[in-house]
Amino acid sequence: MTTLTPAAIRTKRTLKRILIGLACVAVAASLFIVGYQTLVDPGSDKRSSVLTNTATNPATTLARGAYLARAGNCMGCHTSRGGQTYAGGRAIATPFGDVFASNITPDTDTGIGRWSSDDFWRALHNGKSKDGRFLYPAFPYPSYTQVTRDDADALYAFLRTVAPVRQINREHRLAFPYNQRIVLAFWRTFYFRPGEYQPDLSQTQEWNRGAYLAQGLGHCAACHTPKNTLGGSIAGRNFDGGVIPGLNWYAPPLTGGTDALGHWSVSDIADLLGNGVSARSAAFGPMAEVVGTSLQHLTAQDLRAMAVYLKSLPSTGQERSRKMIAHAEDDEAVLIRGAKLYEQHCANCHGDNGRGAPSAYPALKETTSATAGNPLNAVRMVVNGGFPPSTKGNPRPYGMPPFGTLLNDDEIASVVSYVRNQWGRHKSLVSANEVRRARGVTGD
Ligand code: HEC
Ligand code: HEC
Ligand code: HEC
Numbered sequence: 165m166t167t168l169t170p171a172a173i174r175t176k177r178t179l180k181r182i183l184i185g186l187a188c189v190a191v192a193a194s195l196f197i198v199g200y201q202t203l204v205d206p207g208s209d210k211r212s213s214v215l216t217n218t219a220t221n222p223a224t225t226l227a228r229g230a231y232l233a234r235a236g237n238c239m240g241c242h243t244s245r246g247g248q249t250y251a252g253g254r255a256i257a258t259p260f261g262d263v264f265a266s267n268i269t270p271d272t273d274t275g276i277g278r279w280s281s282d283d284f285w286r287a288l289h290n291g292k293s294k295d296g297r298f299l300y301p302a303f304p305y306p307s308y309t310q311v312t313r314d315d316a317d318a319l320y321a322f323l324r325t326v327a328p329v330r331q332i333n334r335e336h337r338l339a340f341p342y343n344q345r346i347v348l349a350f351w352r353t354f355y356f357r358p359g360e361y362q363p364d365l366s367q368t369q370e371w372n373r374g375a376y377l378a379q380g381l382g383h384c385a386a387c388h389t390p391k392n393t394l395g396g397s398i399a400g401r402n403f404d405g406g407v408i409p410g411l412n413w414y415a416p417p418l419t420g421g422t423d424a425l426g427h428w429s430v431s432d433i434a435d436l437l438g439n440g441v442s443a444r445s446a447a448f449g450p451m452a453e454v455v456g457t458s459l460q461h462l463t464a465q466d467l468r469a470m471a472v473y474l475k476s477l478p479s480t481g482q483e484r485s486r487k488m489i490a491h492a493e494d495d496e497a498v499l500i501r502g503a504k505l506y507e508q509h510c511a512n513c514h515g516d517n518g519r520g521a522p523s524a525y526p527a528l529k530e531t532t533s534a535t536a537g538n539p540l541n542a543v544r545m546v547v548n549g550g551f552p553p554s555t556k557g558n559p560r561p562y563g564m565p566p567f568g569t570l571l572n573d574d575e576i577a578s579v580v581s582y583v584r585n586q587w588g589r590h591k592s593l594v595s596a597n598e599v600r601r602a603r604g605v606t607g608d
Contacts, residue, residue, distance in 0.1 A: 173468060215312060215363065215376045222321070230321025232315050235466070236308065236381035239325075239459035241265045251329035253277070256302040256396060257410040261338035263302035268566030271328035279384045282321040283581040290358050298348035300336070301356070303394065305581060309360040311381035326553050355396030367476075370465075376474030377466060378403075378418075382458075383564035387415040387450065407540065412605040413449045414538045422478020427530070433471035438464065445531050446552040446561075456553030495593055502582025509567065510583075518587040523561045534588035541595065543548055546571070573599040 233239065242265045245252035250269045255262040269275040276284070276294070282295045291305035292298060299305060311319075343349050361380055363372045378384045389397045390406030398404075405417030417424040422567065424431060428444055435442035440455040447455045493545070507516075514520045518529035530535050533542040549566035552558065567576065573596040580599075584590040 167172075170188045172288050178375055182569070184559070188200055204455050205549065211238040215315075215361065215373060219590065222442045224442065225318050225321050226325060228315075228318070230423075231461070232311075232319050232381060233322055234458055234461040235377060236319070236383070237312075237454065237522070238268070238319075240457040241303075242454065248327070248329045248331065250323070250326050251331040253331065254332055256301075256338070258302050258338075259409045260331060260342040260395070263300045263336045263338065264334040266333050266416065267331050267377055268323060268329075269329045270324050271330050274330050274332050277321075277325070277328060281317050281320045284323075285316045288316050289313075289317070289360075291356060291368035292430060296347050298352065300345075300348065301351070304383035304386040305385035306397070307380055307385055307461050309356075309358045309393075310376065312360055315381075337508070351394065351396065355394070359433070368472075369533040370469045371473050372477065372503070373466065374469030378473055383468065384418060387411075387413075388418050401480055402476065403477060408450065409540065411450055412540070412602075413544065414536060414540045415451075416536055417479065418474045419477040419479045420475040421477075421481065423479055425475055425482070426479070428475070430468060430471045430475060434464065434467040435473065435523075435557070436463065437470065438467045438555065439523070440552040440555045440561065441526070441558050443522050444527070445522070445533075448552065449541065452553045455555065460553065460555040460557075462532075498578050499582050499585055501575075502578035502580075503586075505579040506582050509571070510579065513564070521557060528583050529587040531587070535590070536588075539594045539598060541582060541601060542583065544597055544605075546576050546580060547599070566601065573597075 224534075226586065235362075237247060241254055241256060242250045242252050244265075247253050248269075252265045252267040252269070254265045256265060267275040272278055279287075279294055286292050287294075287303075288305060288308045288311055291303070336343065338384055361376045364375070367375075385397060385402060387408045388403050388405060389406055390401050391409050395409060403418040404553065405415055407414050408510070420426050428442075430446045432442045436445060436447055437455060437459045440447040440452060442462065462546075511523040514528050515525075518527060520527040533539075533545065545564060547566065547568040549564040551563040552561040554561055571579070576599045577594045577596045581593040583601040584592075584594065
C-alpha cells in the first residue's frame with residue numbers, strides 16, 4: 165500500500181464526499197424523471213389505428229396477439245433450450261453477466277398469472293415488474309415501449325392462453341454493482357424514455373408500419389444500434405451497427421447509406437428477413453436465430469414495410485471502415501497464401517470469383533462480412549461455420565463447415581484477409597491475434 169500525505173488524504177475524503185453527494189443527486193433526479201414520465205404518458209387511440217387493424221372479435225385479438233408475440237420474439241428469449249415454452253430460464257448474456265428471462269406463462273405462483281393487463285403494459289411500456297421493481301434492459305423494453313396499448317393488450321390476451329408452467333425464476337448472475345436493481349434508476353435516467361411510437365404523417369402507411377415494427381416489437385436496435393460501455397444506445401446513431409455487447413458478433417448498420425443497405429433492393433432485404441437467405445447474403449449467428457424464431461413468421465407485407473423503412477434511413481457515416489493501407493511487400497505474401505487456401509478450401513462453394521451460388525452458398529463479393537470495417541463475423545464464420553435458419557422459403561439450408569481445427573490462426577487470418585481484399589473494399593489485413601480473440605469468445 166502507498167502512504168498518503170495528510171493533505172492527500174483530505175483531498176481524497178473531500179472527493180469521496182463530493183462523489184457520494186453527486187450520486188445522491190443523480191438517483192433523486194432519475195427517480196423524479198421516471199415518476200414524471202409515468203405521469204405524462206399520453207393516450208393512443210388515434211395513433212394505433214394508423215398502425216394496426218384494431219380487432220374487436222376475441223378470436224382475432226388472440227390471433228393478433230400470437231402474431232405480435234412472433235414479431236417480438238418473446239418465445240425466443242423466454243424459452244430455455246429443451247425447456248417449456250414461455251417458462252423462462254434462458255440466460256441473456258450481457259457484458260455485466262447473465263440475466264435470466266422470466267416465466268411469462270399464466271402460472272399464478274411463478275409466472276404472470278396474477279398480472280392485470282395494466283401490470284403487463286407497465287412491464288412492456290415502462291420496464292417495471294408487477295411489484296414496481298425496475299427490469300433489466302436485457303428485456304428489450306427500450307424498444308417495446310413503442311408498442312401501442314392495443315397491441316400490448318392483444319399480447320397479454322394471447323399470453324394468458326399459453327399453458328401455465330410452474331417454474332421459479334432463476335437469480336441473475338450479475339457482478340456488483342449491476343446486481344443492485346437501484347442502479348437501473350440511474351441507467352434509465354440516461355438511456356430510457358418511455359413513449360409510444362408516433363406516426364410520421366408525412367410518410368406512407370407502409371413506412372410507418374415498418375418503422376413501428378422495427379423500432380418496437382422487432383427490437384432491431386437491441387443488436388443493430390451501437391452501445392456505450394454501460395449498455396446504453398449511443399444517441400443519434402440508431403441502427404448504425406456495432407459489436408453486440410455480450411454476444412461478440414458484429415451487427416451491421418441497417419441504414420440506407422451506401423455503407424449499409426443502400427445497395428440492397430427492398431426484396432433482397434425482405435428475402436433475408438423472411439427466408440434467411442437472399443441474393444446478397446445469408447443470415448448467420450444471432451441473426452439466423454432471429455429469422456428462424458421470429459421474422460420468418462411475419463407477413464410479406466410486414467417484412468417489406470420494414471425493408472422500406474430501413475432503406476429510407478440516412479447513413480450517419482460513422483460506421484468506421486478500416487483505413488486503406490498500402491500493401492507492404494510481406495502483405496502480398498500473406499494474400500498469396502490466402503488465395504491458395506481459398507482455392508483449396510472455399511472456392512468449391514463460394515466460387516473462384518467469390519460470387520457463390522445464392523441462395524445455396526452466399527456470394528462473398530461485396531457481402532457485408534467482407535466489406536465491414538470489423539472482420540469479426542467473417543473470422544467467426546470461418547472458425548465455427550454455420551447454418552442459415554430453416555424457413556418455409558428455404559427449408560433445407562446448405563451449411564458451412566467449421567475450419568477452426570483444420571486451419572491455424574495464421575491461415576485463417578490469411579484467407580479472411582484475402583477475401584476482404586479481393587471482394588471487400590479493404591486494403592488492410594486481419595491479424596492472427598484477431599483470430600485468436602474470436603476463437604476465445606463464447607457468445608452464441
Ligand atoms: C432479448 C431477450 C428477450 C425478449 C426478446 C423478450 N424478453 Fe421478456 N424478459 C427478458 C429478460 C432477460 C427478462 C428479465 C428482466 C429482469 O428480471 O429484470 C424479461 C422479463 C419480462 C417480463 C417481466 C416478468 C416479471 O416477472 O417481472 C415480461 C412481462 C416480459 N419479459 C414479457 C415479454 C414479452 C411479452 C416479450 C415479447 C414481446 C418479451 N418479453 C421478449 C428477455 C426478453
Ligand atoms: C440478437 C441480435 C439481433 C437482432 C435482435 C437483430 N439482428 Fe439483424 N443481424 C444481427 C447480426 C449479428 C447480423 C450479422 C450476421 C448476418 O448478416 O446474418 C445481422 C444482420 C442483419 C442484416 C444483414 C445486413 C447485412 O449488411 O448483411 C439485416 C438486413 C438485418 N440484420 C436486419 C434486422 C432487422 C430488420 C431486425 C429487427 C426486426 C434485426 N436485424 C434484429 C443481429 C441481430
Ligand atoms: C460446403 C460449402 C462451404 C465451404 C467449403 C465454405 N463455405 Fe463459407 N459459407 C457457406 C454457407 C452455406 C454460408 C452461409 C452460412 C450461414 O448463413 O450460416 C457461408 C457463409 C460464409 C461467410 C459469411 C457470408 C455472408 O453472407 O456474409 C463467409 C465470410 C464465408 N462463408 C467464408 C468462407 C471461407 C473463407 C471459406 C474457406 C475457408 C468458406 N467460407 C468455405 C458455405 C461454404
